[in-house]
Amino acid sequence: MTALMLLAALAAPPEFNYDEAEVPDYTLPDVLGDADSPEDWPGRRAEIVRLFEQHVYGVAPPAPEKVTFETRSKTVDAGDGREVEWRTVTITNQTPSGPFTHEVEVFLPAGASAKKPVGSFALIRYTPRSKDPIAPDEPERGYCPWGPITAAGYAVAVVYVDDVAPDDKTRFDSKLLKAYGMDGERPLDGCGALAAWGWAASRFVDYCEQAEDLDAGRVAVLGHSRAGKAAWWAGVRDDRFSIVISNNSGCGGAALSRRRFGETVARINSSFPHWFCPQFDAYNGNEDALPIDQHMLAAAVAPRAVYVASAAEDAWADPRGEFLSLVEANPAFELFGDPALRPEDRPEVGGTVVRGRRGSHLRPGGHGLERFDWDRYLEFAAAYWGEEIK
Numbered sequence: 154m155t156a157l158m159l160l161a162a163l164a165a166p167p168e169f170n171y172d173e174a175e176v177p178d179y180t181l182p183d184v185l186g187d188a189d190s191p192e193d194w195p196g197r198r199a200e201i202v203r204l205f206e207q208h209v210y211g212v213a214p215p216a217p218e219k220v221t222f223e224t225r226s227k228t229v230d231a232g233d234g235r236e237v238e239w240r241t242v243t244i245t246n247q248t249p250s251g252p253f254t255h256e257v258e259v260f261l262p263a264g265a266s267a268k269k270p271v272g273s274f275a276l277i278r279y280t281p282r283s284k285d286p287i288a289p290d291e292p293e294r295g296y297c298p299w300g301p302i303t304a305a306g307y308a309v310a311v312v313y314v315d316d317v318a319p320d321d322k323t324r325f326d327s328k329l330l331k332a333y334g335m336d337g338e339r340p341l342d343g344c345g346a347l348a349a350w351g352w353a354a355s356r357f358v359d360y361c362e363q364a365e366d367l368d369a370g371r372v373a374v375l376g377h378s379r380a381g382k383a384a385w386w387a388g389v390r391d392d393r394f395s396i397v398i399s400n401n402s403g404c405g406g407a408a409l410s411r412r413r414f415g416e417t418v419a420r421i422n423s424s425f426p427h428w429f430c431p432q433f434d435a436y437n438g439n440e441d442a443l444p445i446d447q448h449m450l451a452a453a454v455a456p457r458a459v460y461v462a463s464a465a466e467d468a469w470a471d472p473r474g475e476f477l478s479l480v481e482a483n484p485a486f487e488l489f490g491d492p493a494l495r496p497e498d499r500p501e502v503g504g505t506v507v508r509g510r511r512g513s514h515l516r517p518g519g520h521g522l523e524r525f526d527w528d529r530y531l532e533f534a535a536a537y538w539g540e541e542i543k
């Protein structure tokens with residue numbers, strides 16, 4: 154090897170593994186700890202949350218002492234003869250440095266009322282509004298198909314992360330975290346952007362708690378990819394979310410870190426240092442030292458419902474590792490009488506599996522949030538919430 158080749162090899166990104174046979178042996182941390190009954194579970198759940206705050210996502214700001222809402226509405230045409238309400242909710246949070254404002258866009262089915270409040274999906278969205286606005290004139294568009302969602306009798310709320318923590322390592326702390334005096338140099342458990350995004354989704358639940366036409370007891374949280382990581386964590390922290398959905402969330406989301414398949418902890422920390430807390434760096438190339446792994450988040454959703462969606466060609470996100478998180482959450486769900494999931498229950502491409510409060514599908518194709526995914530979420534929610542799709 155010439156000196157030049159040696160230099161090039163050193164500068165090249167580390168190799169990523171896409172070969173199942175090369176996945177190292179690993180032992181996952183125990184889900185239950187000392188808990189062995191449903192009564193013990195809240196205590197164990199709290200320990201798991203604390204571990205993830207300290208080692209992975211950091212400590213998010215507290216819920217605001219006071220939060221107020223202002224709304225403005227338009228009527229939009231769903232293209233199937235129905236009219237849908239498009240409601241912009243401006244949320245004002247009282248923070249130590251004064252009022253902090255962000256917005257959520259909600260599409261509501263016409264049937265929503267105080268008499269018949271509807272369930273909803275809080276969709277955490279990371280693309281800036283200016284770049285990729287939701288499409289009020291495109292109700293079928295895959296990413297946020299508000300036409301079919303409202304036709305099924307549910308609302309969808311788009312939570313824009315750019316309002317609270319821009320997805321940028323130099324500016325992520327310039328909004329919400331600044332309002333809480335948490336900007337600048339971070340302690341080891343300092344809040345990362347993913348936790349800040351989840352905080353914003355929780356404010357939508359605050360809104361549902363006082364809006365007459367939205368049912369605060371039936372809110373699912375989801376996001377795609379980086380926002381799927383945020384949703385995975387938000388749904389654990391805030392147990393008011395009734396269903397927690399990971400859409401292709403991969404490393405730092407549903408995928409088991411110890412498998413080191415596709416994206417790794419070292420890679421994600423070097424590319425996106427602002428997503429996690431500084432302590433997460435300690436596990437770069439050192440996954441076995443993590444006191445947790447991502448299956449403990451699936452477990453910590455129990456006894457609520459959790460869903461993992463993967464895409465067959467999304468190797469970077471480790472689809473098998475995403476599903477295995479659900480499987481490895483067995484002990485927590487079994488405490489509540491749910492049947493076990495086995496690795497061999499993993500769906501074929503195009504298939505779905507539901508066991509008790511857990512569900513999963515493997516969509517054909519690559520990384521994305523598509524109609525196929527949404528159709529499965531609507532079915533799962535209807536079954537879990539006990540409602541027919543209209």
Ligand code: GCU
Nearest residue numbers: 378379380402403404416421
């Ligand atoms: C990158 C990153 C992933 C992330 C994805 C996304 O590929 O490595 O972790 O999920 O971006 O958010 O689209």
